[in-house]
Amino acid sequence: MKKLPLSSEDLWVHHWIAALGRQPSAGIRYSLGHDCAVLSSFPKNLDLVLKTDAVVEGVHFTRSTPAPLAGRKALARGLSDFAAAGATPRAALITIGCPNPRSARRIRQAYQGLSRLAKKFHLPIVGGETVRTRQLLLSISLLGTVPQKTSPSRSGAKPGDILFVTGKLGGSWPHNHLSFTPRLAEGQWLVRHKFPSAMLDLSDGLGADLPRLARSSRIGFTIHPNQIPLSPRATPRLAFTQGEDYELLFSVPKKRISALLRQWPFSTQLSPIGTCLTQTQGYHTGGLPLRGYDHLR
């Protein structure tokens, strides 16, 4: 019997499905190897959350970055945004752009790094796409859920609210930006208990992300530089300008602070770093610059 030919695209799809390994299958009708992924729906009391994020060689990692860490970072960044939304990731799609699809080793390693992190969060990879590009690129799209009408935005902070950050800031390069753990558990807990009036994840540094929260919420703020929790060898200036900390920044109404501090169940450090003001009271940072990492500059 004549065998049906496999195109190099078909072979490639087989190859990368193998690299991803066995995927969680609960609630999934069609997954890898189908044109579209099909999932059974989620309960009515959950909202759906969508996010896409991409990392590119030469921008978010270098040619010498081990491929498993590049793959890991591609997924971890999107999960960090999910953390800030209080969302639970339910399915991921991966797009990979690669200079030479026949030199498959680096790609396979990237998939493996990504897949390992996905497994840690019981997140199935349900589909993907491979294209030819001049530099390695990994793009992730995530579907998730959050209890109905609970996901905080950037715009709910009020004058008088206290600003908190999780973990330690600054010093993300050369290592932490490749190995950080997205604060999914912390973000989900905060949202479930309705503590944050506004929340986002610190991807570009306090100096860039804090103005985003303030602009959306139409507030001013005062930051106490000596209360910023710092990584070893980091300075408050680094915490403001370096970016890639992937910690959570959020505001909490004053009357909820003692409950938050009492109930916080994580070993992750929780630090009040300032207070929300009215816009006319302005922006006070003790001299730290209101600019962060700007990857399009």
Add this chain to the structure above:
Amino acid sequence: MKKLPLSSEDLWVHHWIAALGRQPSAGIRYSLGHDCAVLSSFPKNLDLVLKTDAVVEGVHFTRSTPAPLAGRKALARGLSDFAAAGATPRAALITIGCPNPRSARRIRQAYQGLSRLAKKFHLPIVGGETVRTRQLLLSISLLGTVPQKTSPSRSGAKPGDILFVTGKLGGSWPHNHLSFTPRLAEGQWLVRHKFPSAMLDLSDGLGADLPRLARSSRIGFTIHPNQIPLSPRATPRLAFTQGEDYELLFSVPKKRISALLRQWPFSTQLSPIGTCLTQTQGYHTGGLPLRGYDHLR
């Protein structure tokens, strides 16, 4: 009052949200400008459908392709996969990779072309991402719905089923691959009336896509070359090898054929091109080559 600084990324986000124009807002809690999009859930009798697809300059379009058409193609390809799944698109995320984010004209035009097609299908663009790449790249992720347990896969064709295609094949370059209308209405109708035992969209040509259907369904087939509906100046060989027709290929059980032909409500041409056989009966194409366009070759 001191003004808060906007990073070039912030400015860019403002810029491209403007280029996309007003978006449908029903059922959408957070959309463009938020870290994650948040949507209210869909009824329990609908399955969720996910797809990601990317187009790259130098592969799927050229440097001289008008940007609105490149943007349009990026979305149209994903919608063609949705058509084959019988799915209704509900939300789209766009990732754009661009060599120089400050030369914004081409990018804005790409968004506009994409946005125009999205509006035609009442599809809201709810989020996106911009990264720096060495060549223009547009990646789309789609969330949609399909009536529970109705979406066909490639694997349901049975010996004796008749193979159909929509529209006309061949001759997709230089124009049709940039201007085709995804067969969403036809795909949704076929699935709602449970005609296809298997379905996919013809992106790489019959010579590549037919073996995919046959391999998944573990069937053989016979194709009648003189029954293949051809675009002006196309040949059966072009229909097999050229790709980018974005028509639907599907199998229908014999006893359902007369109902299909009687009820088909579209002006789109509907053509029986062959019959499914057992695997041992083999693959018969009247001499046409079982290979299509292979973009990774």
